[in-house]
Amino acid sequence: MSGERLAKVLAHLAADAAARGVATSCEAACEACVSLIGVTGAQLTLMNGTGRGESRYATNDIGAQLENLRFTLGEGPCEDSVRSGMPVLAGDLDSWDNDLRWPLYVRSAVAAGARAVFVFPLRSGAIRIGALVLHRTSPGPLTQEQILDAHVVADVILSLLLDELTMAHLEAEVLPPNGTPLSRAEVHQATGMLSVQMGVSMDEALVRLRAHAFAHDKSVVDVAREIVGRRLRLSPESRPDPR
Amino acid sequence: MFTENLAETFVELADTLVAGFDSVEFMHLLADRCVATLEVDAAGILLVDHHGELRVLGSSSDRARLLELFELQHRQGPCMECYLTSEPVTVASFTTSPQRWPEFSAVAKDAGFGALHAVPMRLREQTVGALNLFTVEEGALSEPMLRVAQAMADVATIGLLQAQIISHRDLLAGQLQHALQSRVLIEQAKGVLAERLQIDMSTAFETLRRYARSHNYYLSTVAEDVIAGTIDMAELTAVAEARSSARRPRP
Numbered sequence: 001m002s003g004e005r006l007a008k009v010l011a012h013l014a015a016d017a018a019a020r021g022v023a024t025s026c027e028a029a030c031e032a033c034v035s036l037i038g039v040t041g042a043q044l045t046l047m048n049g050t051g052r053g054e055s056r057y058a059t060n061d062i063g064a065q066l067e068n069l070r071f072t073l074g075e076g077p078c079e080d081s082v083r084s085g086m087p088v089l090a091g092d093l094d095s096w097d098n099d100l101r102w103p104l105y106v107r108s109a110v111a112a113g114a115r116a117v118f119v120f121p122l123r124s125g126a127i128r129i130g131a132l133v134l135h136r137t138s139p140g141p142l143t144q145e146q147i148l149d150a151h152v153v154a155d156v157i158l159s160l161l162l163d164e165l166t167m168a169h170l171e172a173e174v175l176p177p178n179g180t181p182l183s184r185a186e187v188h189q190a191t192g193m194l195s196v197q198m199g200v201s202m203d204e205a206l207v208r209l210r211a212h213a214f215a216h217d218k219s220v221v222d223v224a225r226e227i228v229g230r231r232l233r234l235s236p237e238s239r240p241d242p243r
Numbered sequence: 244m245f246t247e248n249l250a251e252t253f254v255e256l257a258d259t260l261v262a263g264f265d266s267v268e269f270m271h272l273l274a275d276r277c278v279a280t281l282e283v284d285a286a287g288i289l290l291v292d293h294h295g296e297l298r299v300l301g302s303s304s305d306r307a308r309l310l311e312l313f314e315l316q317h318r319q320g321p322c323m324e325c326y327l328t329s330e331p332v333t334v335a336s337f338t339t340s341p342q343r344w345p346e347f348s349a350v351a352k353d354a355g356f357g358a359l360h361a362v363p364m365r366l367r368e369q370t371v372g373a374l375n376l377f378t379v380e381e382g383a384l385s386e387p388m389l390r391v392a393q394a395m396a397d398v399a400t401i402g403l404l405q406a407q408i409i410s411h412r413d414l415l416a417g418q419l420q421h422a423l424q425s426r427v428l429i430e431q432a433k434g435v436l437a438e439r440l441q442i443d444m445s446t447a448f449e450t451l452r453r454y455a456r457s458h459n460y461y462l463s464t465v466a467e468d469v470i471a472g473t474i475d476m477a478e479l480t481a482v483a484e485a486r487s488s489a490r491r492p493r494p
Contacts, residue, residue, distance in 0.1 A: 085424065125427030126470045185430045189444060192434020192470070202431060202470060228434075228444065 009152045012036050026160045027057045030132070033153045034059055037146050039118070039134040043067055044157065045078055046122075046130035053082060053130065062135060065112040069105055076105035078133050081119035085128050087151070088119045091141035115139040118147075120154040122161065125188060126202045132157060165203075166210040190224035198236045208234060245280070249391065252276040256398055269402045270301025277395050278303045281388055283376040284356070287313045288399050289322055290364070290372035297322055297372065308354040312347070313375060320347045325361035325373040331389060332361045336381045357381035360389070362396045364403075371400060425463035432466035439476070440483050450483040457482075 016032035017024045030042040043063030044056040055067040070078045077088040080101075090098050093115055099106050109117065116136040122129050132154045142150065187209070195205035212234060213223040226232035255276065259269055270288045277286035287302040287309070299313045316322040321344065325332040335358050337348040351359065360376040360383070374396040376384070384392065429451065436447040454474075455465045468474040 123424060125424060125429075125431045126467065127431075188427050188430030189434035189437070192431040192436075193438040194434075195470075196435055196438035228437075 005148060005152050006156075009036065009149060009156060013153075013156065024160070026157045026164075029153060029157050029160060030057050030059050033132075033134070033150070036153065037134060037142070037150050040114075040136045041134070043133045043135075044130065045070065045082065045133060046161070047082065047128065056130070062113045062137070063133065066109055066114060066117065066133060066135060069108050069112070073102075073104045073108070075102045076109065077102070077117045077119045078131050079105075081121050081131050082128070085121050085123050087121065087147075088117075089142065089147070090117045092139040093117055094139070113137050116141075118142055118150065120150050122154055122158040124158065124206075127191075127206060129158065129161060129203060162207060162210060165207045166214060169207055169211045170215060184221050184224065186224040186228050187220060190227040193227055194234055197234055200236070245282075248280045252280045253398075256402070260402060270399060271303075272301075273395060273399050273402065274301045274303040277374070277376060277392070281376060281384070281392055281395070283360075283384075284379045285309050285377040287375040288364070288372065289313060289316070289326075289375060290403075291326060291370075297326060300372070309377070312351055312354060312356075312377070315347050315350060316375075320344050321359055322361045322373045322375050325363050326370055329363045329365060329370045331363065331393070333383050334359045335383045338381075351377070355379060358383070360384050360392065362389070362392045364396045364400045366400050366404070371403070374399060425466075428463050428466045428470070432469040435469050436479070436483075440480060442483055446483060450479060453482050453485075454479055 013029050013032045013036075014024055016035070017028040020028070020031070022028050026044060030044055033042050034040070041058065041060035041063040043058040043066060045053050045067055046056045047053050052071065054071070055064065058064040058067060066076075066078070070076045077090050081088040092098070093106055094110050114135045114137065116139050118134040120132045120134075122131060132150070134150065187206075190209055191202060191206045194200075194209055195202050198205060198208060200208070209223060209227070210220055212218075213220040216223070223232065227234070256273065259272060274286040274288055277283060285303050285306075288300045289297040290300050291297055296317045297313075298317070299310065302309060302313065313322070321332045321334050334343075334348065334351075337352040337357065337359075342348040356377045357380045358378045360378075362374045362376070363370050364372040364374060374392065376392060378384075429448070432451060433444050433447040436442065436450060437444055440447070440450075442450070451462060451465050451469070454460075455462045458465075465474065469479070
């Protein structure tokens with residue numbers, strides 16, 4: 001991911017949120033990406049404990065209906081993306097092959113007003129927590145630029161969600177969300193090591209890593225390096241004091 | 244001479260694959276190289292369309308007689324037989340009787356050819372078409388030559404997939420994303436393995452690679468299994484130990 005693109009996307013999200021007088025959150029990011037990417041609406045599906053997933057936010061009614069369809073029918077582009085961890089781009093939802101692929105979903109989604117659906121997973125390797133679902137009321141593909149921007153938005157939303165989980169873990173009220181994705185190899189390696197040390201899932205391990213960094217006023221990358229260098233171990237019990 | 248030709252052919256094909264290309268152009272190039280490398284007199288690449296008929300995608304010459312020979316086989320003939328059975332088919336002579344496809348053989352003989360070899364273009368379980376090779380002389384191709392012919396057919400299949408991937412934006416976005424996510428997955432798996440076996444990151448990576456290679460798995464699949472805890476840890480440990488003892492200086 002180019003730093004320029006991330007900077008551009010973050011600036012757009014911040015300006016959009018400021019203009020509407022709200023804090024940068026994953027809801028605000030959904031709203032902002034509608035104009036950034038040029039779609040009719042955006043919706044966020046998050047995987048919960050049961051694995052069936054649930055809607056976190058939808059910018060419009062069509063988005064909400066699309067998530068209802070996914071949940072009830074168990075098929076469609078979002079369901080495929082969540083299962084495979086890969087983007088699913090249906091520029092012409094009502095095409096012959098999409099109709100074969102998702103016979104129930106396509107009919108209802110078109111009736112709801114959607115003609116194109118683009119799904120980008122919220123994913124970092126083994127960590128898969130949901131998907132960003134974009135739709136348009138007219139058919140047509142996304143450009144390469146729009147696809148790349150959408151991937152960046154999905155990464156930012158993933159990071160904002162991890163910030164929320166970190167705050168919940170620390171029982172902290174304030175944690176300035178930065179929405180900056182961390183794609184350093186050490187962070188991924190440390191996450192893997194922590195999952196073994198603490199006996200937790202990869203998602204939980206990354207949250208603990210971020211929480212430790214925040215509680216000790218260190219950068220996530222620095223904490224990751226200490227763990228990889230075996231200068232720091234976190235035990236299952238270790239729960240940093242909330243600040 | 245043969246080895247030199249073969250090396251040159253693969254360099255040329257690889258260059259084209261890397262640079263990006265038009266699939267029809269690539270198939271023509273491939274057909275030309277088949278003639279030069281396999282010491283045959285004409286070559287054609289035929290693909291099955293959505294109606295189940297074979298279509299010429301590329302040929303070593305646009306000579307009408309040759310194209311007619313390919314067209315004749317669109318529903319039946321040695322090339323169709325090869326496609327349907329996924330096995331090489333040889334007609335070593337068009338003159339001896341009985342001929343299995345007499346009409347085709349008569350036209351081939353009139354065009355001045357003595358024998359035909361068809362090699363399947365396979366992608367995993369699926370066969371997508373066949374490579375057709377004509378010689379003026381009668382007789383079957385030698386076993387090594389047939390193996391090179393199969394390699395050429397495989398390259399044709401790879402080229403086709405590559406072209407589809409490049410021209411298909413969705414697929415391109417997917418391929419890139421897949422590569423990026425695989426990388427993250429592998430880093431996470433290195434962490435898991437480093438902690439479980441108390442080894443360093445590079446040993447962890449080598450272990451993953453060796454395990455993947457010896458089982459013929461994708462590296463990302465092995466990484467996923469390590470993270471999910473569904474991998475044979477005893478075997479993975481043995482792989483890691485073999486590697487660290489190999490690096491230790493001998494006494």
